[in-house]
Amino acid sequence: MSAGTAVAPPDAIEAALWWRDNVSAAPESAMRKAEELLAGTGDVELRVLARHIAALAAVERGRVKQAHRHARLGLAAAHRAGQPQRAAQLRLTLAWIELERGATSGSWAHLVAAEPHLPAADRAREVCLRGLLHCQAGQHREARAELTRALRSLSADDDRRWMANALLGRGLANLYTNRLVAAEADLAAAEGVFASDGRAARAAACRHNRGCVAFRAGDLPLALRLFEEALAAGLDVKSNPEALVDRAEALAAAGLADEARAAMQQAANRLAACGRAGQLAETRLALADCALRDGDPAAAAEAASGARRLFRAQRRPAWAALATATGWQARLRGGHCSRYALAAARRAAAACEEFGWIGPAAELRLTAGRCAAQAGMRTLSRKFFALCTPLRDAAAAAPQHRALGWLADALLADQDADPDRLFDACRGGLQAVDSQAVGMAAFELRVHACGLAGELGDTAVGAALRTGDPRLVLRWTERSRASALHRRALRPPTDPRLNSALVRLRTAVLAAQRSRDPKQTLTTIAELEEQVRHRAVLVEGRTSGLRTPGGIDEVIAELGDSVLLSLFTHDGRLFAVSIVDGYVGLHVLGPEVSAESHAARLRHLLARQATGTAPRAAPTFEMGARHAAEELQAQLLAPVLPALEQGRSLVVIPTGRLHALPWAALPACRGRSVTASPSLRCWLRGALDARAADRAGASVWVAGPGLRHAEREVRGLHGIAGGRLLVGADATTERVLSTVDGAATVHIAAHGWFRDDQPLLSCVDLADGPLYAYDLDRLHRGPTTVVLSACDVGRSVVSRGDQVSGLAATLLGRGTATVIASVVPVPDERTASVMVSLHRALREGCPPAAALATAQAEHGETGFVCLGYGGDR
DSSP: OOOOSSOOOHHHHHHHHHHTTTGGOOHHHHHHHHHHEEEEEOHHHHHHHHHOOOOOOOOHOHHHHHHHHHHHHHHHHHHHOOOOOHHHHHHHHHHHHHHTTTTTTHHHHHHHHHHGGGOOOGGHHHHHHHHHHHHTOOHHHHHHHHHHHHHHHSSGGGGGGHHHHHHHHHHHHHHHHHHHHHHHHHHHHHHHHHTTTTTTHHHHHHHHHHHHHHHHHHHHHHHHHHHHHHHHOOOOTTTTTTHHHHHHHHHHHTTOOHHHHHHHHHHHHHHHTOOHHHHHHHHHHHHHHHHHHHHHHHEEEEEEHHHHHHHHHOOOHHHHHHHHHHHHHHHHHTTTOOOHHHHHHHHHHHHHHHHTTTTHHHHHHHHHHHHHHHTTOHHHHHHHHHHGGGGGOOOOSHHHHHHHHHHHHHHHHHHOHHHHHHHEEEEEEHHHHHGGGGGGOOOHHHHHHHHHHHEEEEEHHHHHHTTTTTTHHHHHHHHTTTTGEEESSOOOOOOOOHHHHHHHHHHHHHHHOOOOTTHHHHHHHHHHHHHHHHHHHHOOOEEEEEOOOOOOHHHHHTTOEEEEEEEEEETTEEEEEETTTTEEEEEEEEHHHHHHHHHHHHHHHHHHHHHHTTTTTTHHHHHHHHHHHHHHHHHHHHHHHHHHHHHHHHHEEEEEGGGOGGGGGGGTTTOOOOOSSHHHHHHHHHHHHHHHHHHOOOOOEEOOOOTTTTTHHHHHHHHHHEEEOOOGGGOOHHHHHHHHOOSSSEESSEEEEESSSSGGGGGETTTTEEEEEEHHHHHSSOOSSEESTHHHHHHEEEEGGGESHHHHHHHHHHHHHHEEEESSSHHHHHHHHHHHHHHHHHHOOOOHHHHHHHHHHHTTOEEEEEEEEEEOO
């Protein structure tokens, strides 16, 4: 071999070194250059550098197996050629690759072997990798120290990439030790360095990790937005599938469980395909957490056990501790409450807290404390609760973690029979929950964030019941129920991408209705529905809380001659607080399951009657419905029955499945003014909204397609009352929304669809497709009174703390004082007559609830309910 082919010219070596040091800026081009060098040169040093370039390019593209192969081949070539420095540099890259593969012991071995021969310029990079390995192993204090030391030496321009990596690693170490302010600062600085160097994908990864910081801080809306921005900025989830796991955890916390599971499974498949076992373990742990949220402890325990085995094999004690805690959380919730299980849970929670997993440790201790209390192990229970209470005063802790601390303090006070301290603790916990909802413009996020309010409220209600003071009981039932509705977005959510998704969804639904084979479009509709739900939780904005009632006396003054019945459940029993003529009473109404079963039977029988029955079966259905109504009346209305028989109006605050009860079907409520409201605060707020409304405002009459009586119904009402008429092609979503915004009275006659799986996708049909609850949430100010002449759309999904979601709840949340809608199917032929009588009574000055009672009694109808305020407009 001639000298010209045996030794590469210096400029070729310099060019190869340049490519090696700038791979991350253009990994595809770098890989092509490496392949060109490998194919066209016999120079050993150039071939070593080519393998190094290829390995780094494969790392950047997320192809860890390919990167490992190139680095090993390059290392072997460097050893054969007697090039210890090049070999040491390749070992540095192999240490990074092994770190990516989850093989921390192999990574350490390469670092130790590389250290004696590393050039001085690479020493700081080695320290940086040591810090990253400490971080991977959960040794976050050591990681911060090493990475801080590395950063002191990585300030030169040629080390900017490693400086950014060190900032990124230190940011993650700060994240895992709950130094969230420092974590945000490091990650933002790393993002800035990567962005200024043109490394958009790395900058996007930093933005994604900032989303993880926001998630741990309890700012779910910000976390979701940062995750989305990272994807839009070029985060490659094919190369970084673990990003899908972080995003999926946030989606699960937001209540988008199906989308979360799909993202986790996608991440698991990609991680397995590219050999990244380290992140695969995290995916399995995220799936365990998702199963816990879905109430499937068996699946959660199995997934957590698999994740723990992987973490231990990878020598990642911090993550193994979290997986162990998740596993015991699942077992305890599944009923495994032995002394051994509680001792194991205690150790798991302590290890979890030691590694910085504060929230999971507190949740496990609370679950274990409850289990111990139920098993009669009071001393052990108190120890578990006492370990959680310091969180309540931790200023740096996320709101949901502070709420857990307050809940633990309340449970301790309950054991100490100290009601004053218990009420103070529950009040502090509810304030922490409410503070988390301040920045949540999306209603669906508020519903999930306020879930803990139900548990705090139930603890306080139990203590209030033991005092026997009905006023105290009423105050505490009101503090916790309908929490999401107790905050209102300061401005309606506006997001062009959400609006676009809604338009596409409407178009797809119309296409399915007109198609001969609608099954083909069902997959598209399901995907678009998920897009709508996802975009909806990303809307930005802040909320303001409703004014807290001044006290029971304010409620009594607003009631006047009306009667209040506030229903609630505790430990499987149904209770009520009544107010009649200023007297507040507390009543035990019997088993909750009894009332719910009678209510379900009544709704079923009324629905069957509405859809038609055989003549010979009709008496049987009528008798069954009458019997169920009488049983419900005997159980629910006994405390206020004498007052109702005097002709008094009824204001009822339902609970659970009784939110969907057609009250007019109860004998004492026929022809009687009945208003059902999610909470007293919502009812009082409705009174203020009604009085502040423009009494001279316009009436709007809307008819949707496909309903035989709809257009005739609204044309007749418009002819009598005047106002705006939207029928046929004029009744489109955008035109309806712009016309009804701030109107006095709105009447919509259309097909209605209630979705108990996704309540904010409940809708009424218009000319251009469905008008969803998500659409109504865009109103600046809801109409004062809304009449929905459509089947079932008065129903709501009820979650913890009697939080309601659906079309009617959305309108009440946007400032509508009163909604009149059905909770069972109503025959079309009777609906039009009921509506004419209703609006006639409204024009004569009757309050909405009284007008509805008169109209339904006149035509023998019982399916409509008056929701919200129901009083004078």
